[in-house]
Amino acid sequence: MSAVKIDGRKVSAEIKDELISSVKDLKEKGINPTLAVVLVGNDPASQVYVKHKKKACEYVGIRSLAYELDENTSEDELLKLVNELNTRDDVHGILVQLPLPKHIDEEKILLAIDPSKDVDGFHPYSVGNLSIGRDGFVSCTPAGIIELIKRYNIEIEGKNCVVIGRSNIVGKPVSMLLLRENGTVTICHSRTKNIKEICKQADILVVAIGRANFVTKDFIKEGATVIDVGMNRLDNGKLCGDVSYDECATIAGAITPVPGGVGPMTIAMLMNNCVKSAGKCLT
Ligand code: GUN
Numbered sequence: 001m002s003a004v005k006i007d008g009r010k011v012s013a014e015i016k017d018e019l020i021s022s023v024k025d026l027k028e029k030g031i032n033p034t035l036a037v038v039l040v041g042n043d044p045a046s047q048v049y050v051k052h053k054k055k056a057c058e059y060v061g062i063r064s065l066a067y068e069l070d071e072n073t074s075e076d077e078l079l080k081l082v083n084e085l086n087t088r089d090d091v092h093g094i095l096v097q098l099p100l101p102k103h104i105d106e107e108k109i110l111l112a113i114d115p116s117k118d119v120d121g122f123h124p125y126s127v128g129n130l131s132i133g134r135d136g137f138v139s140c141t142p143a144g145i146i147e148l149i150k151r152y153n154i155e156i157e158g159k160n161c162v163v164i165g166r167s168n169i170v171g172k173p174v175s176m177l178l179l180r181e182n183g184t185v186t187i188c189h190s191r192t193k194n195i196k197e198i199c200k201q202a203d204i205l206v207v208a209i210g211r212a213n214f215v216t217k218d219f220i221k222e223g224a225t226v227i228d229v230g231m232n233r234l235d236n237g238k239l240c241g242d243v244s245y246d247e248c249a250t251i252a253g254a255i256t257p258v259p260g261g262v263g264p265m266t267i268a269m270l271m272n273n274c275v276k277s278a279g280k281c282l283t
Contacts, residue, residue: 003252003255008148015269019060050097079109079112111124120137145262147268172187178204207242226255231258
């Protein structure tokens with residue numbers, strides 16, 4: 001038996017298409033959803049991410065304001081820009097692309113973003129809301145993972161969910177979201193003992209450890225759902241996940257590929273957060 005391949009590109013396209021009509025509705029009510037994207041410096045990967053974000057905005061109908069700043073921009077200058085964007089009524093989302101150049105304190109910048117415009121969900125206020133079950137922005141990759149699971153009609157409630165990785169960007173927030181969906185959640189990390197045995201109990205296994213092909217078929221319970229958040233570049237230039245796809249697909253019930261699984265969902269959920277933020281202007 002071969003697992004169902006969870007198609008993140010297809011689901012991401014569906015979400016973006018749904019958002020087109022939400023944006024149209026907002027525009028008819030006089031709101032022009034707007035995302036400010038701030039990029040500092042010339043990091044090539046960041047430039048590609050930002051390009052994709054701007055393209056997605058265009059597709060969905062969201063106005064994007066691009067701020068592409070010199071590598072030598074000072075922390076004060078960046079804070080000034082964030083504060084200006086905070087006060088602008090015509091800006092609904094602020095995204096500062098990470099990583100920032102070394103001389104800028106990332107935490108200070110993220111803290112400066114008004115939580116009501118924190119479409120990346122990285123502000124401690126957003127993280128706090130998530131952990132106590134209050135409404136707020138959820139960071140895009142974890143939100144995308146839950147959306148993928150739901151759109152494939154895979155039940156989370158009462159299921160054993162195991163997350164490998166405890167990063168602030170993926171491991172911790174996706175664990176909180178699985179808990180919010182009434183899953184029974186175990187978080188594994190570099191110091192976890194018997195990781196294989198723990199994973200083998202998982203009905204839903206989320207892998208965000210950043211090690212190519214770390215999860216092999218002996219980690220997988222028959223019929224489990226396997227979500228691979230890894231994006232590892234191999235020596236031959238190919239992109240590969242944290243899960244050894246071909247062998248795990250012979251045992252799993254459903255599994256995400258890399259590329260084409262979780263990756264495309266991140267931008268779709270960013271667009272969703274922008275529309276949600278703009279929609280708040282109505283209430
Ligand atoms: N750098 C890599 N991924 C992300 C992301 O999702 N948001 C921001 N702001 N920076 C990133």
